Amino acid sequence: MIRPERRKDHEAIFKINESAFGRPHEALLVDALRRSPAFIPRLSLVALESRQVVGHILFTAVEVSTATDSHPALTLAPMAVLPAFQRRGIGSSLVRRGLDDARELGHGVVIVVGHPGYYPRFGFVPAGPLGIRAPFEVSSVTFMALELRPGALRGVRGEVRYPPEFAEVEG
Numbered sequence: 580m581i582r583p584e585r586r587k588d589h590e591a592i593f594k595i596n597e598s599a600f601g602r603p604h605e606a607l608l609v610d611a612l613r614r615s616p617a618f619i620p621r622l623s624l625v626a627l628e629s630r631q632v633v634g635h636i637l638f639t640a641v642e643v644s645t646a647t648d649s650h651p652a653l654t655l656a657p658m659a660v661l662p663a664f665q666r667r668g669i670g671s672s673l674v675r676r677g678l679d680d681a682r683e684l685g686h687g688v689v690i691v692v693g694h695p696g697y698y699p700r701f702g703f704v705p706a707g708p709l710g711i712r713a714p715f716e717v718s719s720v721t722f723m724a725l726e727l728r729p730g731a732l733r734g735v736r737g738e739v740r741y742p743p744e745f746a747e748v749e750g
């Protein structure tokens with residue numbers, strides 16, 4: 580079962596991120612992003628198993644900008660599944676449902692920094708060759724983009740401008 584987060588899920592979401600990443604940074608990032616204008620409540624999704632919240636994914640608004648031009652996009656970050664529930668398809672279900680919901684809400688482009696063995700299965704491709712740059716040092720194979728509608732990436736070039744909350748999370 581996957582649904583948008585509710586207020587009562589906040590604590591479980593914190594614990595899932597903290598235990599999946601083995602540090603509090605991403606959990607704190609989620610809490611900070613909830614207070615940001617870039618936060619999209621319908622794109623903070625939780626996965627439930629036997630009524631327990633075991634997974635979480637967040638898509639936040641970003642811009643892909645040049646000096647003269649700016650295009651709205653989303654970034655997928657972070658996502659986490661409780662260690663005891665990993666490798667059972669929960670993460671994949673969260674990504675697919677998130678992409679479907681984002682498309683339904685009218686979004687066109689999603690950016691992710693993630694493992695190149697994982698995200699291409701959902702349609703992500705390297706973003707650098709498309710002319711999209713990260714504002715931080717990142718290995719080219721981990722910086723990826725996906726279009727939610729055919730042609731949505733056309734003309735989308737420049738540097739991704741993340742909400743400032745991301746700058747406070749290292750690594």
Ligand SMILES: CC(C)(COP(=O)(O)OP(=O)(O)OC[C@H]1O[C@@H](n2cnc3c(N)ncnc32)[C@H](O)[C@@H]1OP(=O)(O)O)[C@@H](O)C(=O)NCCC(=O)NCCS
Pocket residue numbers: 599600656657658659660661664665666667668669670671672693694696697
């Ligand atoms: C990434 C994560 C959310 C995936 O959730 P999941 O429910 O285990 O995912 P699924 O069961 O759908 O998919 C498992 C696949 O992901 C791969 N995978 C998961 N984490 C991976 C990682 N850090 N590096 C490489 N591959 C990874 C597994 O190898 C597996 O691949 P396979 O299907 O080819 O065997 C989960 O492993 C997690 O919480 N990891 C720690 C936090 C993290 O690194 N988040 C991603 C960065 S924001």
